Amino acid sequence: MALIRNNALRPRILIVGGGYLGLVVAQNLLSDLGRGEATVTVVDPNPYMTYQPFLPEVAGGNIEARHAVVPLRRNLRGAEVITGSVASINHEKKFVVIEQDGDEPFELDYDQIVLAAGSVPRTLPIPGLAEEAIGLKRIEEAVALRDHVLGRIAEASLMEDDAERRKALTYVFVGGGFAGIESLAELEDLARAAVAQYDTLTEADLRFVLVEAMGRVMPEVGEAQARWVVDHLRERGIDVYLETFLQDCTDKHIKLSNGEEFDADTIVWNAGVKANPVLVDSDLPLDERGRVTVRADLRVESEEGVVEGAWAAGDNAAVPDLSGEGPGGFCVPNAQHAVRQAPVLAKNLLAAMRGESEFTQYFHKSLGAVAGMGLYKGVSQMGSFEARGVLAWLMHRGYHGYAIPTLDRKVRVFANWGLNLVLGRDVTPLKDLDVPRKAFVEAAHSKPAPKKEPAKA
Ligand SMILES: Cc1cc2nc3c(=O)[nH]c(=O)nc-3n(C[C@H](O)[C@H](O)[C@H](O)COP(=O)(O)OP(=O)(O)OC[C@H]3O[C@@H](n4cnc5c(N)ncnc54)[C@H](O)[C@@H]3O)c2cc1C
CATH class of the missing domain: 3.50.50.60 (FAD/NAD(P)-binding domain)
Incomplete structure (x- = not known):
């Protein structure tokens, strides 16, 4: 070596x-x-730093994936960067x-x-989890989740088998912490926007399920805010199961600790780190x-x-x-x-x-928390100040738009949001990103056109 x-x-x-x-x-x-x-x-x-607080918005299609990462080489001139x-x-x-x-x-x-x-x-030894679920810690996962959710909707719109269609349109999110709630809410918002484009589907065909082991969600906010989040999600038609565990998801067949069983094509794991x-x-x-x-x-x-x-x-x-x-x-x-x-x-x-012996002690009192939950929806808590709905959503965007490192990324993110507000969210899934050579390989293996005799003059 x-x-x-x-x-x-x-x-x-x-x-x-x-x-x-x-x-x-x-x-x-x-x-x-x-x-x-x-x-x-x-x-x-990775040759970039990932701004993880934006992963739910990338999955929700509000921010371009490349704009939520900060290139290391460009921003660390003078350093040695090893990928x-x-x-x-x-x-x-x-x-x-x-x-x-x-x-x-x-x-x-x-x-x-x-x-x-x-x-x-932080995963648990739940049968099927490692094989079937996806997390949301990396930009690639956010991109894949967006395309997967939109892709299942596109495929379900043509399905005739009821059980298959239900499975395609059922999305299970495990973990009701900050990241879990933001991911669920952003993707549900995206899915509803996408379904509106299909004549064969309605919002009622979608099923989003939150599974949380504790008796409440979002430990980062107070009890009242957490209760509001649960009520708000339920008003949106999301099934919220508290004090419930995922017990099995082998072959995408979900078994919950409350006895419920169903099939779901999408399982997102956000139960801590x-x-x-x-x-x-x-x-x-x-x-x-x-x-x-x-x-x-x-x-x-x-x-x-x-x-x-x-x-x-x-x-x-x-x-x-x-x-x-x-x-x-x-x-x-x-x-x-x-x-x-x-x-x-x-x-x-x-x-x-430099041989000095005086060191600064790290001290920081939490500023609070701001979370986006889809367009115009959010929740926040800054000390005793609590906000919900549009105000909290604006606070979330203002804070994170300011907090993402580098001016270049701030400008791109605000431009994304501006464009989406004017032009609407883009709900087109990209296909085959994991097999980009598929079309080329098929073309290379395709049958040659049958030879024809040249026409006689
Ligand atoms: C979906 C989501 C939403 C979030 N929202 C918020 C929020 O709203 N507010 C908030 O305050 N926090 C939020 N967080 C948490 C926050 O992003 C993290 O706490 C923060 O990024 C931690 O910074 P870090 O540098 O310790 O780790 P990271 O930012 O995760 O950086 C770790 C780096 O180490 C690299 N690495 C991994 N393995 C190796 C290896 N073997 N060798 C070399 N490098 C390696 C990784 O590629 C990564 O770049 C969120 C997290 C997620 C996942």
């Missing part, structure tokens, strides 16, 4: 993950580092193993490491939930004390919540924290490299 050694004159700061935390840490480091002081290297399997996955971390010897599609894995050494690999869906499992292949200290343990100054800490040269925050770290709000005393995994932890981490990392 090749080992890429760093130029001994310049320490390397290696950032594992170019998501929300990784991108903003790298930007802060690049702007504050002195000339030649260090090399900043960012490793991510690949960190497969393991050896902090004692200070190197990582990186895997790239189709290439031999290689080792990369470093002086300082920033763990910013985020989280992955867990720290990125790459951390398990490291010698860094993890808590019982697989998160890197850090101090409030974002230095990694084991039972023996600070682990020199290692830093972490965001979804893959157990960051103490000094405001006292976080469950179990830790910050919840959200973008609000990640984007604010990033400058603190960059500042402290530079202070450590």
